[in-house]
Each structure stands twice: as structure tokens, then as C-alpha cells.
Amino acid sequence: MHTTNPADRPGGEPRPRPGPLGHGLVPAPDRPDDLVHQLYRAHALTLVRLAVLLLGDRPSAEDVVQDAFMGLHRTLSGLRDRDKALAYLRAAVVNGSRSVLRARSRNAQRRISHDPPVWSAESAAIASEDRREMLAAVARLPRRSREVLALRYYLDLTEGEIAEALGVSRGTVSSTASRALAALARELGEKW
Amino acid sequence: MVSALEDRLRDAYRAATQTVQPGAVPDLPAQLGTPQRPPRARPRWTRVLIPVAAAAAVTALGVTASLLATGHSGPAAGGPAMPRFYVESPEKGPLTVYNTATGAVASTIRLPYGLTFTGQVAATGDGRTFVAAFVTADIGQVTPCVTHLYEFRLSQSGRPAPPSRIVATVPGVLLGADDLAVSADGLTIGYASLHDSCYPNRLTSAEVVGVVNVATGQSRSWALPATDVIGSVGSVALSADGGQLAFSQLPVSAQPARTPPVSQVRTLATSAPDGPADRYSQVVARSAEVVALSPDGQSAYLCDAPSSNSVGPAGTATYTVQSLITGKRRFIGRWQDQPRPRCQATLDPSGRYLLISLPDQGSLRRGHFVVADLRTGQLTTLWPSGGKSGVFPPLAVGVAW
Numbered sequence: 138m139h140t141t142n143p144a145d146r147p148g149g150e151p152r153p154r155p156g157p158l159g160h161g162l163v164p165a166p167d168r169p170d171d172l173v174h175q176l177y178r179a180h181a182l183t184l185v186r187l188a189v190l191l192l193g194d195r196p197s198a199e200d201v202v203q204d205a206f207m208g209l210h211r212t213l214s215g216l217r218d219r220d221k222a223l224a225y226l227r228a229a230v231v232n233g234s235r236s237v238l239r240a241r242s243r244n245a246q247r248r249i250s251h252d253p254p255v256w257s258a259e260s261a262a263i264a265s266e267d268r269r270e271m272l273a274a275v276a277r278l279p280r281r282s283r284e285v286l287a288l289r290y291y292l293d294l295t296e297g298e299i300a301e302a303l304g305v306s307r308g309t310v311s312s313t314a315s316r317a318l319a320a321l322a323r324e325l326g327e328k329w
Numbered sequence: 330m331v332s333a334l335e336d337r338l339r340d341a342y343r344a345a346t347q348t349v350q351p352g353a354v355p356d357l358p359a360q361l362g363t364p365q366r367p368p369r370a371r372p373r374w375t376r377v378l379i380p381v382a383a384a385a386a387v388t389a390l391g392v393t394a395s396l397l398a399t400g401h402s403g404p405a406a407g408g409p410a411m412p413r414f415y416v417e418s419p420e421k422g423p424l425t426v427y428n429t430a431t432g433a434v435a436s437t438i439r440l441p442y443g444l445t446f447t448g449q450v451a452a453t454g455d456g457r458t459f460v461a462a463f464v465t466a467d468i469g470q471v472t473p474c475v476t477h478l479y480e481f482r483l484s485q486s487g488r489p490a491p492p493s494r495i496v497a498t499v500p501g502v503l504l505g506a507d508d509l510a511v512s513a514d515g516l517t518i519g520y521a522s523l524h525d526s527c528y529p530n531r532l533t534s535a536e537v538v539g540v541v542n543v544a545t546g547q548s549r550s551w552a553l554p555a556t557d558v559i560g561s562v563g564s565v566a567l568s569a570d571g572g573q574l575a576f577s578q579l580p581v582s583a584q585p586a587r588t589p590p591v592s593q594v595r596t597l598a599t600s601a602p603d604g605p606a607d608r609y610s611q612v613v614a615r616s617a618e619v620v621a622l623s624p625d626g627q628s629a630y631l632c633d634a635p636s637s638n639s640v641g642p643a644g645t646a647t648y649t650v651q652s653l654i655t656g657k658r659r660f661i662g663r664w665q666d667q668p669r670p671r672c673q674a675t676l677d678p679s680g681r682y683l684l685i686s687l688p689d690q691g692s693l694r695r696g697h698f699v700v701a702d703l704r705t706g707q708l709t710t711l712w713p714s715g716g717k718s719g720v721f722p723p724l725a726v727g728v729a730w
Contacts, residue, residue, distance in 0.1 A: 174357060181354050186346035195349055195455050200485065206357055255348045256341075271341035290335065291342045318334060327334045 173210045176222055181206070183292070184230050190287040191234040193254025193276065201237060205229035227292075227302040231284055238280065274324045282317035285310055348514065353458065355482060355490045409679035411700065414487045415730035418450035418461050418506075426487050429730065432711065435487025440479075447476065448506050452729040454513025454569060454624075456678045458482045459729055460495070462509050464502065476503050478518065478543070497543045500524055500550070506673065506727040507564035510574075513624065513678065516544050517571030517599070521562045524550075536562045538576045538606055540599045549599060551606035553578060564618050564672065567599075568626030574599050575629055577618040578606075594619045594629060596653065613653055620648075621676035621683065628652050630661075630683060632672030644670040648685060648701065661701050662708050675729050684730055 181202055188198030205226050209216075216222065256272035275283055281303070288299045296307045303310070322328065411429055418424045424438040424446060440446060440463055449462040462476050476499040481492040501522035503509060510519035517540055524537045539550030553562050561579040577592045594617050597610035617631040634646040648661040664670075664687055673686040683701040698711040 177357050181357075182349065182351055185354050186349050189349055190342060190345055196457060196485065198349070199354060202354075203357065255345050265344065267337075268341040268344045271337055272345055275338070275341075286338065287342070290338050291346060318332075318338075321338070322334050325334070327337075328332070 170210070172213065172222070173206055176209070176226065177206050180223060180226065184226060187227075187287055187291060188230050188234055189255060190291055191231070191283060192237055193256070195255070197237050198234075201230055201233035204233050224298070224301055227288070227294075227298075228304070231288075231302055235280065271321075271325065274321055277324070278317055278320060281305075281313055282320070285313045286317050289314055348454075350515070352493065353482065353515075355484065409677075409681055411682050412452075412456045412677050412730040413485075414457075414483055415675075415684060415728060416450050416452070416459050416461075418446050418448050418727040418729075422446070424450060424461055426483060426489065428487060429711065436483075436489055438481060438489050438492060444477075447503055448727050449503050449509035450727040450729045451509050451511040451518075452675070452678060453511055453515040454678045456730065457484075458515055460509070460511045460515065460518065461492075461727075462499070462503050475500055476520075476522065480515065495543045497541050497546045497548070499541060500539070500548075501537070505563035507620065509727065510565045510567040512567050512571030513569035514571075516542055517567060518543060519565045519567040519571070519574050519599075521565045521576055524552075538562060538565060538574060538597075540567075540571065540574060549601070549603055551597065551601070551604060551609055553606050564620060566619050566622040566629070568622050569624035569678075570626070572599055573597070573622060573626040575613070575619045575622050576606075576610075591616050592618050594631060596629070613656075614651055617649075618672045620672055620674040623650075623676070624678070624680045627654055630674065630676060631658075632674065634667070634670035634672050646670040646672065646687070648674065648683070650703070661703070661706075662699070664699075673728065677730050682730075684728065686728060 184202045184205065185195070185198045188201045189195055192198050192201065208229050209222060209226060212225075213222075216225065254272075254276065256269045256276070275286060278286070284303055285299060288294045288302060294302070296310045299310045300307045305313075413429055414426050414435055415429055416424055416426050423440075426435040426437070427433065428435050438461075444463050444465055447462045447464055451460050452458070453460070459481055461479050461481070463479060464476055478495040478497070478499065479492040480495055481489045483489055495518075497518070499509075499518065499520045499522055501524040503520060503522050505521070508521040511517065512519075519538070519540050521536065521538045524535045535555065536553045537550040538553070539548060541548040562576055564577040566575045567573070573596055575594060575596045577594055579592050593612050594614040595606070595610040596613050597606065601609040613629060614631055617633045619629050620632050621630040622628070623630070629651050631649050631651055632646060633649075635644050644667055645663060645665045646667050647663045649658045650661060651658045661683065662685070667688055670688075675684050676682070677684070681703055683703060685699045685701060686696055687699055688696045700709045700711060701707075702709070
């Protein structure tokens, strides 16, 4: 199951880019099932990783992404522009993550716990204290700030693409990112 | 211009996202079902009745969920929950996934004909991905040359995705149920094996402990001193990052005639070069076996069961945790008058819950589980009334959660 990961190459992780539909390199199949499976193979890993950044744990992230793809399958016939499928999935993952966070907030009142985030000491999934500190600081930011940072610094989306995924204006994206970085710099004692 | 802060943020994101490895994401169902039709306008009366019915249904679900939640043996207050499932790997037969809360069988995992699980299973850091050892039954060989590994992932309901065969293998054969360990990211496998076991005329007690990286195939191994005792090493444990390996070993001076045999616990850094285990490891505990390392590798969970490894009389099994920094030990639990005391326990990925296997009173083959909450000290017997009673056979049955 474990194969050499291109993301492990020196120099860092390659940019997650649109696949079959985004650039039209692979013709889109006609059957909705085939299209959804093709999109899943191309983008599931990146979207699960995005959801891990928003939620902190892999099981929830996988559930959110599966729900997003199932939702895409249900609405595909109503999607006017199939090139927008990836944008739809990004937005669905962000919205699904928000739902999970709301449910966690309710569960916390009933003392129902969930998996610890990957950046927690309990999880021990990330060895570097420096990285854990950064991710914990991000986790303390407001929800929209976390979303903007993840879409910008993990997916490398443009302000327009982020605005589309979050359903806000470009100006809001820009100001939110700026405030979020300033808050991180303050908390971590770094210059920005 | 990209600031240092942005670089640091990207680096942290990269570390967090790489906790999800390619190939680890479960597949979508093959059949996605019929796409739903666009919603039609509902008659006016349903616009009133449906919200009322939905509210009633939500209330009923909430009550049901609350009842279920109170039946689950979760943490007393906050913190990580107990794993939802644990996996048993008998020496023969399928792996079985059990629901921790109820003891019910959630699923079973069978190998194709000709392949046999060998009784070892270990959990990765997500608590849902497991690695199990198996061998092929090659004709003309008394024991296999290599041990193969499967990785499988459980869904929320405890059903496994199709197992994936890991390309890397472990040299030799694993003897004990605790001879396999895996790091939190699933990339490092720790093992204790009988190395030169390919051919009948080479069946010796050449035992090794080692690690293998399943992504690169790179491996390191450390040889135990030759003895006449087969199975003198066992119960390996790994830290979450795979950087530290602990194992139990019978000292060379311990001959089979000496009863009860007394093992000692050694640790070594997995970055050490190949060579004799004695040279690169250090003794951290005597008269004990290691059952787990804490995720940070700074504590060892130990068990002392004097009649362990032998068909001895009733005895006592004592579990402790020892700091590998200060050497201090803390008591976890003691069970007296065990019909066949032996050490078997597995730590959950959060490092909070130790699942301890104990034999039933008056039985050599039946057993049960006790969960030690390492934060509160609370000991809880799973399914105290009417639930499944775990099998406690004399040979290897690996347990992981």
C-alpha cells in the first residue's frame, strides 16, 4: 500500500493541481459514476489532506471527502458546467468540515470526544515540535482564517478560487489572509 | 515576497498532510447508486407535517444516541476515546474485528488459499489501519523463509477495506504474538524473528530484532546471542516515530532448565547500524517483559508474570509503567491466582488505554480483557456480563487496537 510518494521528494510537495477536468487533459467520461470515480482517483488524496488541515484528524477528513463525492454524484446531472466539478468538491469539503466542527462543538457539551488532531502531542503523528506549534497556532485562529490559509498555502489557490470555494468576495479573502498571518506572527513571535 | 512565516506555515502544512499517505484513502463504493432526481415542490400540507415529523425523529435519535453513549465505556472526562474496535489475529484462521463497546464481531478478514496469518497484528497511529503478518505455505520448507505483511483499514463501522500486501517483507518467521510492532505512520515495522529458518538443516536459534521501512524497503537488524533456546526474544515495541525499539530477551545464562525463566527488557535506537543487539542496546528493566512503548518513546509498559513462557502453576501478573528517563516505575495493576499467567497487552494510539488480556479463573483457554485508563488509573473489565469472552489460548493470538 505504501508507495514512494512524490510529495516526499526533496524540495517539498508538488502543487496539487486540477486533474482530469481542470485542464481538460483527459476527456470526461459520460457516465456520472465513471466521472466521479475518475475525479476521486485524481483528487481524493489532496482533498482528504485539505480536510485534515481543517479538522485535524484523518477519519473525519475521509468521511467529509466521501460525502463530498457522493454529493457530487447526486448533483452531477444538475451541474451545468462539469469543469466546475473540482470547485464544487472543494466547496463541499469546506462546508462538510464546517458541519463536523459544529457537531464537535455540540458533542463537547455532551463529553463525547473525537480523535485528537494530528498536531497534538497525544496524536504524536508529527514529530517536530516547531511544526506542531505552528499548526496549533493556526488551529486557534477563527474558522474562516483557517480555511483561507489552508486553501492558499496548501492548495495554492488564487484569491478568486478561494473566494469561490468559500462563497465570499476576493477582498474578504485578501483581508482575512492578511489578518490571519498577522495573528500568527504575533502569537509565534515572528516577523511578517 | 514570501516571508519566513509563510515558509514555516507551508512546511507545517506539508507535515500535517503527509500523515495521509497515498493509497491510504479508502475507495469509493463501486456502485454509487442512482443519482437523485431534482426535488419537486411538495404539497402545502407536507410543508407543515414534515418538519414536525423530522423534529420528532431527531428527538428520538438524540435519546437513542444518549443511551448508546452511556453504554460505551469511554473516558471518564474528556481526552481521547477508547478505540472503537480491536483486532485479534489467531495463529490460524481469519483475523477478527471486535466492537470494543459491545464485544460483537464487526467483521472478519480471510486470506486467499495458501496464505496463513501467523498471529501478529499491530495498529498504526490512526487506530484504524492495521498491519498483520502472514506466510505462504511453500512446499518442501519446514518453516517459511520470510514473513509477509498485509495492511488493512477499517471503516467507521469496522468493516475492512480490501487488504493491501506490503511489498517489504520481514526475514525469517515470527514466533510470538507480540513479535510485531508498527510506527504511528505505518512506515516502520519492528519485529523479532527466527532468522535462519528457511531450511530444516539451518533451523537454529539465530534470532534477530529489526526494523524495515515499508516505503523504501530499507531494513536494519540486530542479532541476539546464540542460545539453545528458540524463542528467547520477543514482545517488541516501537515508539510512535519508529525511532526506538524495545524488546524482551532471555539472557544467555537463562537455560531451559531454569524455571521460571526471567527476561529482561532492552531498548535500542533504530538508527543504530546492523550488528549484535547487545552492543547497541541497553538493559532498561530486569525481570520483566515489555508490552508497549509510549508514543513519545519515553516510557515502557512492562509486565512481570513469573510463570510466563512456561506451563506453570497459578501465579501473578503485574503491569507497571517505567520512565526510561528517570527509571521510576508506576503500578498499573496486579492480578493474582492466574491459572496461566502470561504477559499480553496492547496500547492504543493515544497512549491512554492499555488493553490487557487475562485468563478466566479456572480456565486455561478462555480469557477476558481489562482496560487500564493510564490517566485516571481506572481498570475496567470489558463486557462484564454476557458479552464475548476472549479466547486465551496458549499460543499466539495477537491483539491490537
